[in-house]
Amino acid sequence: MCRVLDLQQAVLAKNDACAHTLREELAGRGTAVVNLLSSPGSGKTALLERELTRARERGVPVAALTADLATENDAVRLARSGVPVKQVLTDGLCHLEAEMLGGHLDGWLPAGTRLLFVENVGNLVCPASYDLGETLRVVLASVTEGEDKPLKYPTAFGLAHLVLITKTDIAAAVDFDEAAFRANVERVNPGAEVVRTSVRAGEGVGVLLDRALAAREGGPAHIPVMTRQSHHAHDASADRVGHRDTVGSSRS
Amino acid sequence: MHEMSIALAVIDQVESAVRPAGATAVSSVRLQIGELAGVVPDALAFSFQLACEGTVLAGAELITEPIAARARCAACDRTWPAGMPPRLSCPGCGGARVELLSGRELRITDVSWHDAPVPTPTHEER
Ligand SMILES: Nc1nc2c(ncn2[C@@H]2O[C@H](COP(=O)(O)OP(=O)(O)OP(=O)(O)O)[C@@H](O)[C@H]2O)c(=O)[nH]1
Ligand SMILES: [Mg+2]
Ligand SMILES: [Zn+2]
Ligand SMILES: [Zn+2]
Numbered sequence: 001m002c003r004v005l006d007l008q009q010a011v012l013a014k015n016d017a018c019a020h021t022l023r024e025e026l027a028g029r030g031t032a033v034v035n036l037l038s039s040p041g042s043g044k045t046a047l048l049e050r051e052l053t054r055a056r057e058r059g060v061p062v063a064a065l066t067a068d069l070a071t072e073n074d075a076v077r078l079a080r081s082g083v084p085v086k087q088v089l090t091d092g093l094c095h096l097e098a099e100m101l102g103g104h105l106d107g108w109l110p111a112g113t114r115l116l117f118v119e120n121v122g123n124l125v126c127p128a129s130y131d132l133g134e135t136l137r138v139v140l141a142s143v144t145e146g147e148d149k150p151l152k153y154p155t156a157f158g159l160a161h162l163v164l165i166t167k168t169d170i171a172a173a174v175d176f177d178e179a180a181f182r183a184n185v186e187r188v189n190p191g192a193e194v195v196r197t198s199v200r201a202g203e204g205v206g207v208l209l210d211r212a213l214a215a216r217e218g219g220p221a222h223i224p225v226m227t228r229q230s231h232h233a234h235d236a237s238a239d240r241v242g243h244r245d246t247v248g249s250s251r252s
Numbered sequence: 253m254h255e256m257s258i259a260l261a262v263i264d265q266v267e268s269a270v271r272p273a274g275a276t277a278v279s280s281v282r283l284q285i286g287e288l289a290g291v292v293p294d295a296l297a298f299s300f301q302l303a304c305e306g307t308v309l310a311g312a313e314l315i316t317e318p319i320a321a322r323a324r325c326a327a328c329d330r331t332w333p334a335g336m337p338p339r340l341s342c343p344g345c346g347g348a349r350v351e352l353l354s355g356r357e358l359r360i361t362d363v364s365w366h367d368a369p370v371p372t373p374t375h376e377e378r
Contacts, residue, residue, distance in 0.1 A: 001366065001367045002279075002364060002365075002366055002367075003273070003275065003364065003365050003366070003367055004362050004363070004364045005269060005270060005273060005362060005363045005364075006361070006362050007266070007269055007359070007360045007361065007362055007363055008264050008359065008361060009269075009359060009360045010358065010359045011258055011261050011262055011265070011283070011358045011359060011360060012258075012261065012358060013265075014261065014264075014265075015261075016328070076256075086276075093254075093257070094254055095254055095257075097257070111325075125254070125290060126254030126257075126290075128290050128291070129254065129290045129291070129358075130254075133342065150337075151337035152337070154288065154337045154338050155288055156289035156290075158288065158338065158340065186341060187337065187338070187339050187340065187341065188337060188338055188339075188340055189340065190340055190341035190348035190350065191348040217343070225323065225348070225350045226288060226339040226340070226352055226356065228350075228351045228352060248289055
């Protein structure tokens with residue numbers, strides 16, 4: 001006889017629950033997480049090194065954790081800022097998950113850390129689906145990647161609290177169409193702030209730190225449409241409950 | 253490719269749900285995948301098949317139900333299919349006070365299996 005179990009469970013429920021717990025735990029210790037996402041090589045480490053240095057100069061206690069598939073290069077670069085840094089090797093995994101992050105923080109995250117910057121694995125697809133308990137999610141895109149990235153990776157850009165354009169010093173050389181890029185961000189994430197940065201020219205350095213500190217105080221200034229889940233969304237699954245007998249065509 | 257992680261999460265949840273019910277061989281798992289969930293159904297089906305080997309889900313069919321992304325404008329009450337790539341500002345009034353009605357689903361809706369020859373009639377859902 002055919003049995004059907006009406007499960008109705010979110011696949012990422014476990015990660016979401018871990019992320020929620022981590023966010024609360026860290027908030028209790030006065031720490032807010034900033035999750036940095038981008039394609040490989042967009043300039044996460046380069047900008048973060050500057051922001052960490054800026055934080056140390058301003059006396060803001062911060063720390064950074066960087067995740068890569070291989071090599072400790074990024075941690076070595078970030079450690080030049082003089083703040084506590086930890087490298088995580090993901091052992092083949094293309095993204096960080098909340099439980100992994102929590103495990104790496106145990107016994108390492110210094111007491112009194114106000115901001116923990118997490119450089120996610122360079123990848124605009126997978127990390128987008130995993131909440132790390134962050135207070136601020138930032139997506140970076142360099143001018144060399146073209147203006148259509150927000151349309152090609154709508155989930156990543158659509159869930160960002162803040163978007164940073166990087167390497168603006170070479171924008172002219174690659175004919176970067178900034179207006180088109182901004183319009184594309186606006187399409188998938190209306191109202192999101194887009195900021196120009198260049199570590200080479202010093203443009204926009206310090207903005208990330210300012211936005212992160214502000215988010216730690218009062219939450220992110222912008223809530224993306226994609227995270228504003230409607231209550232109507234559950235109607236569809238409620239409708240389906242009556243159909244469960246129709247499922248389960250036999251297969252041996 | 254995080255589809256493997258997703259497949260493992262699905263299997264983990266299905267196993268813990270059907271074991272107490274006495275299922276020995278799951279025949280199918282039904283999954284809703286929203287357009288904006290960031291998951292590629294084909295890649296997931298491939299990972300799922302591999303990851304099911306040696307579990308009670310071995311040979312199970314993964315039935316994926318795509319869910320279109322729809323949005324609603326709070327200012328003018330218009331609703332529209334967001335499309336792909338999605339348009340999440342209001343096409344009517346241009347407003348940004350928009351909510352997503354659907355499209356980010358990634359949920360297991362139900363699981364089917366065949367009872368062993370000697371049925372255990374006490375099992376009930378949930
Ligand atoms: N011209 C210019 N080059 C930059 C800038 N920022 C970073 N780069 C260069 O871009 C390359 C990649 O920078 P990274 O900081 O390593 O990028 P990433 O995003 O951390 O890379 P992964 O961690 O490997 O994903 C390096 O060669 C940097 O020197 C910038 O503002 N201007
Ligand atoms: Mg890096
Ligand atoms: Zn991946
Ligand atoms: Zn409207």
